Amino acid sequence: MISVAEALRDLFALVTPLPAEDVPLRAAAQRVLARDVTARRDQPPFAASAMDGYAVHASDHRQGATLQVIGEAAAGHGWQGKLAPGQALRIFTGAPLPAGAARVVIQENVTRAGDTITITDASDSGSNIRPQGGDFAQGTPLPAPRRLTPSDIALLAAMNIAQVPVTRKPLVAIIATGDELVQPGDHPGPDQIIASNSYGLAALVEAAGATARLLPIARDNIAALEQSFALARGADLIITIGGASVGDHDLVGQVAQTLGMQRSFYKIAMRPGKPLMAGRLGNAAMIGLPGNPVSAMVCGHVFVLPVIRKMLGLGADPAPLHTAALAHDIGSNGPRAHYMRAHLANGQVTIYDRQDSSLLSVLTQANCLALRPPHDPARKAGESLQLLPL
Numbered sequence: 001m002i003s004v005a006e007a008l009r010d011l012f013a014l015v016t017p018l019p020a021e022d023v024p025l026r027a028a029a030q031r032v033l034a035r036d037v038t039a040r041r042d043q044p045p046f047a048a049s050a051m052d053g054y055a056v057h058a059s060d061h062r063q064g065a066t067l068q069v070i071g072e073a074a075a076g077h078g079w080q081g082k083l084a085p086g087q088a089l090r091i092f093t094g095a096p097l098p099a100g101a102a103r104v105v106i107q108e109n110v111t112r113a114g115d116t117i118t119i120t121d122a123s124d125s126g127s128n129i130r131p132q133g134g135d136f137a138q139g140t141p142l143p144a145p146r147r148l149t150p151s152d153i154a155l156l157a158a159m160n161i162a163q164v165p166v167t168r169k170p171l172v173a174i175i176a177t178g179d180e181l182v183q184p185g186d187h188p189g190p191d192q193i194i195a196s197n198s199y200g201l202a203a204l205v206e207a208a209g210a211t212a213r214l215l216p217i218a219r220d221n222i223a224a225l226e227q228s229f230a231l232a233r234g235a236d237l238i239i240t241i242g243g244a245s246v247g248d249h250d251l252v253g254q255v256a257q258t259l260g261m262q263r264s265f266y267k268i269a270m271r272p273g274k275p276l277m278a279g280r281l282g283n284a285a286m287i288g289l290p291g292n293p294v295s296a297m298v299c300g301h302v303f304v305l306p307v308i309r310k311m312l313g314l315g316a317d318p319a320p321l322h323t324a325a326l327a328h329d330i331g332s333n334g335p336r337a338h339y340m341r342a343h344l345a346n347g348q349v350t351i352y353d354r355q356d357s358s359l360l361s362v363l364t365q366a367n368c369l370a371l372r373p374p375h376d377p378a379r380k381a382g383e384s385l386q387l388l389p390l
């Protein structure tokens with residue numbers, strides 16, 4: 001059995017970043033910027049007033065100065081001309097500053113009578129002017145790669161970038177396998193259960209920026225599995241769930257190999273997740289996840305998400321880990337790395353007693369996985385330990 005790190009290294013070798021496509025700005029949120037884009041203009045494109053008030057000449061900012069109001073500038077409506085000493089221009093936030101003006105006196109600091117203002121308070125040290133290009137200059141880059149946040153979308157809009165180059169979304173085909181499975185909402189027979197991890201995995205990969213194609217449940221026979229693999233054609237990544245272990249009905253590896261899968265590895269020193277399998281099948285990478293629901297979801301976090309991030313051009317890195325102090329003593333770990341459902345609160349991590357890989361109810365309570373390396377010795381409360389946030 002190979003280690004988690006070796007399995008991840010082998011998985012990264014199976015995929016490459018996908019090509020870029022242009023999408024409209026409205027569709028770019030949460031997508032991954034595929035190459036640097038640069039501002040098409042200065043922002044602001046002119047020196048602009050930051051306040052509602054009066055634009056004045058540099059020499060006129062004195063308490064008691066009396067100035068003649070000679071016009072008005074509003075956002076979208078500049079005033080053409082040059083301001084001379086002794087003159088003031090009524091100006092509003094966002095309006096272009098007129099030539100000759102050096103500052104804007106806020107309207108709270110003047111009194112006005114007809115076309116004359118008197119500055120009543122000249123203590124304001126700021127100019128209340130936004131310089132041209134003060135936010136960004138034409139040519140300023142937004143560097144790739146990055147997952148585009150709402151703030152990035154606002155910035156791209158201000159830069160006048162209407163079409164955004166983003167990495168194509170990986171298409172992930174998900175195949176749940178097993179005679180015991182029915183879809184949520186169906187009527188299970190007496191020996192049947194509801195397919196759950198296929199739905200969890202679809203949600204997980206879509207949250208990471210992939211498109212999930214949830215295929216019909218494949219029954220435990222060669223023909224059904226072959227049909228499912230046929231339906232997965234065109235996917236960048238094929239994920240199977242279940243049928244990965246050593247039982248008589250665990251046929252996924254066998255069928256994948258008759259279809260030409262080049263196996264990269266099978267079985268890893270990890271708990272849950274031991275019967276993980278991976279390889280290349282046609283133009284797709286394939287990951288065979290164990291069927292136990294928690295095993296499938298934990299392998300989703302530890303292996304599938306980093307693989308998707310690599311396909312999106314976000315680099316080949318393991319899931320980021322944190323450290324925290326143990327809230328209680330724990331015993332020693334066995335030969336497999338153990339990813340234990342745990343809860344982090346106030347900097348202290350509590351590991352759940354029940355770690356069976358069928359218990360989804362414990363997984364939903366957990367907000368992290370506490371990582372025990374192989375043969376980790378017993379540990380005391382207060383000792384630190386690595387966590388994978390969920």
Ligand SMILES: Nc1nc2c(c(=O)[nH]1)N[C@H]1C(S)=C(S)[C@@H](COP(=O)(O)OP(=O)(O)OC[C@H]3O[C@@H](n4cnc5c(N)ncnc54)[C@H](O)[C@@H]3O)O[C@H]1N2
Pocket residue numbers: 176177178180181193194195196197198241242243244245246247250272273274275289290291292293295357
């Ligand atoms: N003799 C051995 N038996 C098992 C071993 C082993 O090493 N030797 N490994 C165990 C481990 S660890 C795991 S994990 C499981 C994985 O087995 P499979 O990947 O073959 O999964 P299945 O047998 O198909 O299913 C396991 C379990 O999960 C349920 N299941 C499957 N798919 C789904 C789904 N989409 N939604 C919900 N539940 C699902 C299935 O009904 C089974 O209860 O093997 C151990 N056995």
Ligand code: MOO
Pocket residue numbers: 270271272273274275290292295357
């Ligand atoms: O690896 Mo199994 O995934 O321990 O339940």
